[in-house]
Amino acid sequence: MQDNxxxxxxxxxxxxxxxxxxxxxxxxFLLPAxxxxxxxxxxxxxxxxxxxxxxxxxxxxxxxxxxxxxxARIMQTPEFxxxxxxxxxFAITAQIITIILANILAVLLSxxxxxxxxxxxxxxxxWSTPIALGAIGWLWLLDSKFSPIDxxxxxxxxxxxxxxxxxxxxxxxxxxxxxxxxxxxIMVYVWRMLPLSAVILLAGLTxxxxxxxxxxxxxxxxxxxxxxxxxxxxxxxxMIIAILFSFIYTVGDMAIVFILTRGGPVYYTHVxxxxxxxxxxxxxxxxxxxxxxxxxxxxxxxxxxxxxxxxRRTEVT
Amino acid sequence: MKLEKLVLLFSVLVVVALAISACASAPAxxxxxxxxxxxxxxxxxxxxxxxxxxxxxxxxxxxPVEIEPFPEGTELDILQWSHFVPQYDTWFDPFAEDWGETxxxxxxxxxxxxxxxxxALTAAIDAGDGPNLVEMVFxxxxxxxxxxxxxxxxxxxxxxxGEQAETCIASSYLPATDTWYGYCHGWVPDPADYxxxxxxxVGFPEGPSTWAELLEGGAAIKEQFGVPLGxxxxxxxxxxxxxxxxxxxxxxxxxxxxxxxxxxxxxTIEAVNFVADLYQNTMTEEVFAWTPASNNxxxxxxxxxxxxxxxxxxxxxxxxxxEAADNIGFGPALLGPRGDQHASAHVWQIYVIxxxxxxxxxxxxxxFLLHHTANYNQAVFNSKLYNFxxxxxxxxxxxxxxxxxxxxxxxxxxxxxxxxxxxxxTYLGYPxxxxxxxxxxxxxxxxxxMMGQVALGEKTxxxxxxxxxxxxxxxxxxxxxxxxxxxxx
Numbered sequence: 100m101q102d103n104x105x106x107x108x109x110x111x112x113x114x115x116x117x118x119x120x121x122x123x124x125x126x127x128f129l130l131p132a133x134x135x136x137x138x139x140x141x142x143x144x145x146x147x148x149x150x151x152x153x154x155x156x157x158x159x160x161x162x163x164x165x166x167x168x169x170x171a172r173i174m175q176t177p178e179f180x181x182x183x184x185x186x187x188x189f190a191i192t193a194q195i196i197t198i199i200l201a202n203i204l205a206v207l208l209s210x211x212x213x214x215x216x217x218x219x220x221x222x223x224x225x226w227s228t229p230i231a232l233g234a235i236g237w238l239w240l241l242d243s244k245f246s247p248i249d250x251x252x253x254x255x256x257x258x259x260x261x262x263x264x265x266x267x268x269x270x271x272x273x274x275x276x277x278x279x280x281x282x283x284x285i286m287v288y289v290w291r292m293l294p295l296s297a298v299i300l301l302a303g304l305t306x307x308x309x310x311x312x313x314x315x316x317x318x319x320x321x322x323x324x325x326x327x328x329x330x331x332x333x334x335x336x337x338m339i340i341a342i343l344f345s346f347i348y349t350v351g352d353m354a355i356v357f358i359l360t361r362g363g364p365v366y367y368t369h370v371x372x373x374x375x376x377x378x379x380x381x382x383x384x385x386x387x388x389x390x391x392x393x394x395x396x397x398x399x400x401x402x403x404x405x406x407x408x409x410x411r412r413t414e415v416t
Numbered sequence: 417m418k419l420e421k422l423v424l425l426f427s428v429l430v431v432v433a434l435a436i437s438a439c440a441s442a443p444a445x446x447x448x449x450x451x452x453x454x455x456x457x458x459x460x461x462x463x464x465x466x467x468x469x470x471x472x473x474x475x476x477x478x479x480p481v482e483i484e485p486f487p488e489g490t491e492l493d494i495l496q497w498s499h500f501v502p503q504y505d506t507w508f509d510p511f512a513e514d515w516g517e518t519x520x521x522x523x524x525x526x527x528x529x530x531x532x533x534x535x536a537l538t539a540a541i542d543a544g545d546g547p548n549l550v551e552m553v554f555x556x557x558x559x560x561x562x563x564x565x566x567x568x569x570x571x572x573x574x575x576x577x578g579e580q581a582e583t584c585i586a587s588s589y590l591p592a593t594d595t596w597y598g599y600c601h602g603w604v605p606d607p608a609d610y611x612x613x614x615x616x617x618v619g620f621p622e623g624p625s626t627w628a629e630l631l632e633g634g635a636a637i638k639e640q641f642g643v644p645l646g647x648x649x650x651x652x653x654x655x656x657x658x659x660x661x662x663x664x665x666x667x668x669x670x671x672x673x674x675x676x677x678x679x680x681x682x683x684t685i686e687a688v689n690f691v692a693d694l695y696q697n698t699m700t701e702e703v704f705a706w707t708p709a710s711n712n713x714x715x716x717x718x719x720x721x722x723x724x725x726x727x728x729x730x731x732x733x734x735x736x737x738x739e740a741a742d743n744i745g746f747g748p749a750l751l752g753p754r755g756d757q758h759a760s761a762h763v764w765q766i767y768v769i770x771x772x773x774x775x776x777x778x779x780x781x782x783x784f785l786l787h788h789t790a791n792y793n794q795a796v797f798n799s800k801l802y803n804f805x806x807x808x809x810x811x812x813x814x815x816x817x818x819x820x821x822x823x824x825x826x827x828x829x830x831x832x833x834x835x836x837x838x839x840x841x842t843y844l845g846y847p848x849x850x851x852x853x854x855x856x857x858x859x860x861x862x863x864x865x866m867m868g869q870v871a872l873g874e875k876t877x878x879x880x881x882x883x884x885x886x887x888x889x890x891x892x893x894x895x896x897x898x899x900x901x902x903x904x905x
Binding site for chain 2: 276
């Protein structure tokens with residue numbers, strides 16, 4: 100009897116000890132995330148570095164070290180430089196447009212109006228729709244021959260007739276002209292990221308203490324002054340987080356470009372992920388594909404560190 | 417924001433997303449094939465929309481290849497593309513399963529989009545696990561180190577069924593290593609599809625027969641009727657094939673028969689200048705946004721006067737608008753300025769066996785390949801004459817079918833020009849074989865880029881060809897270092 104009681108006590112003690120041990124619990128809760136990152140991010144990342152320094156192909160992944168040969172080879176192609184420019188050009192332009200529109204949207208949504216929840220559902224749709232499905236939808240909308248946008252423009256005589264504002268041809272060929280195709284891709288990135296950024300900013304706006312806003316009103320602050328001198332400075336840290344998420348997502352995305360243009364016209368809309376896929380998987384040059392993909396990493400790392408550091412510095416307590 | 421409202425919002429979003437996904441994946445109507453087997457004759461009845469019987473055709477069953485039953489538990493996992501003619505898949509899956517049942521093999525067949533095949537094979541080889549048999553639609557020599565050498569099955573097939581089509585040999589055999597990395601059972605012609613009444617109006621009732629006539633007639637049609645031609649200049653499959661056909665027909669090529677790079681030639685420069693002329697006079701910017709579906713969409717909508725495509729677009733049109741289908745004619749590869757007549761196959765059907773497949777499963781995969789070829793007349797028939805056989809002897813009915821299309825062409829001999837396809841069909845790498853360097857050049861869109869830049873006036877033909885050749889030389893040197901490309905002298 101006594102022995103049993105001792106065992107019970109010890110068991111209760113150890114359970115209690117574990118439940119109260121913050122150090123242990125901290126590690127236990129973090130472990131799944133750490134494992135997830137190690138296995139699904141760390142291992143592929145190390146593998147990509149190994150591949151980029153070897154002569155692996157899709158048929159043979161034996162690692163024969165070739166130094167920086169793959170990097171030298173990819174840097175000789177104009178497609179690589181165009182992809183590099185587009186990757187960051189598209190991402191930065193899309194972020195600027197997204198953050199401006201997201202601020203406007205968040206300010207609008209922070210006020211009360213009829214049908215607000217319905218508006219929120221509609222706004223969130225692009226984010227909740229699978230990316231491939233959304234991109235295919237845009238592919239149809241921007242089709243060279245059957246674009247409904249062109250149909251509407253023709254209906255209002257803005258396109259496809261003598262003297263039409265947008266030209267005589269029946270179609271605008273959104274994805275067949277380099278600059279229009281690049282603009283279309285940026286627009287789809289904005290369409291995709293706007294809901295997330297708007298909701299993050301909305302959360303920031305609703306967290307501003309009401310007494311601050313009341314005080315501003317009592318002091319006679321105008322709408323614009325309240326917006327630029329109170330609201331925006333206060334939500335700046337969270338705005339930077341929205342930009343960070345959106346930028347990283349855009350730089351790493353391949354689905355939108357791959358589905359809309361596959362890098363065309365010519366190679367003017369390629370981004371690093373699409374060029375890496377085409378070279379590495381479709382072309383069989385796995386090592387060069389890995390080398391191209393790795394160019395995204397240092398810039399993303401630097402961007403993440405800079406933005407996080409800035410975000411901490413500007414945090415308002 | 418209250419919790420209930422958040423939950424409500426989330427639920428609505430999930431429902432909407434599911435509804436959109438469901439709409440997108442709604443199954444298309446497929447045609448139904450019923451198969452009876454009395455003795456040694458298969459009677460196939462093709463039904464369209466479940467009602468109208470078009471034709472009943474008897475197809476003899478070839479003598480199957482005799483094999484011993486396999487050990488219990490033998491698996492055969494086949495991964496292949498979703499065929500452009502859905503009826504082929506409807507026929508193929510039970511055909512493979514029936515063979516499995518007869519021979520004690522558990523057969524499963526998975527279909528994916530053709531564009532996903534390279535990624536799927538890459539993943540399988542890298543993981544050392546996956547399907548036993550993978551059907552590729554373009555020569556896959558870049559995978560050679562991860563594939564079984566199929567010399568034995570190719571030799572056996574040649575013994576059983578006779579001569580194999582050259583376009584198939586060049587797409588499954590690599591001389592640099594003396595290896596058959598694949599088994600090519602069929603290929604698909606890529607003829608011209610033209611709108612008869614438009615071409616009749618401009619004086620070519622039989623369609624153009626030379627590239628020069630295409631330019632002349634295409635320009636007249638665009639001028640008079642506002643209908644352009646449709647040869648893609650975009651980074652996708654059809655564009656890559658069309659641009660190669662133009663180079664070959666002008667006497668140029670990427671490599672010679674010894675696998676040495678010879679792109680930078682007066683003939684190629686002439687071809688590039690021709691494409692620029694053709695684009696400026698007969699096409700619109702849509703060709704820079706071309707997708708594999710553009711041919712089909714444009715032809716079906718009556719918005720293109722001429723395309724290069726397999727007959728799948730025409731088969732779709734037969735279902736959608738039979739009268740418009742009557743207005744479609746077929747032509748052979750166009751003649752170049754010096755009489756060269758070449759066009760690539762549209763796709764090749766090449767089975768490969770990854771090197772991780774061993775033992776009874778390897779033998780089962782090889783045995784199935786021979787059984788499939790032995791019954792290739794069924795494959796051709798059920799693809800609605802889309803597939804052409806690698807071994808002509810297996811489909812003795814083919815010329816008769818082309819003379820009198822069992823699938824309702826009007827006139828019935830509309831497809832007879834396809835009987836000449838074996839005379840002008842080429843292969844990636846022509847006049848050399850499809851090696852890994854050719855595969856990378858093909859996938860990297862170097863030729864299409866070269867053509868596009870000149871068509872847009874960004875480079876002269878001489879500059880574009882020289883730049884393309886420099887890139888191609890780099891790629892050839894890299895694969896040559898690995899011993900997979902010839903021309904080592």
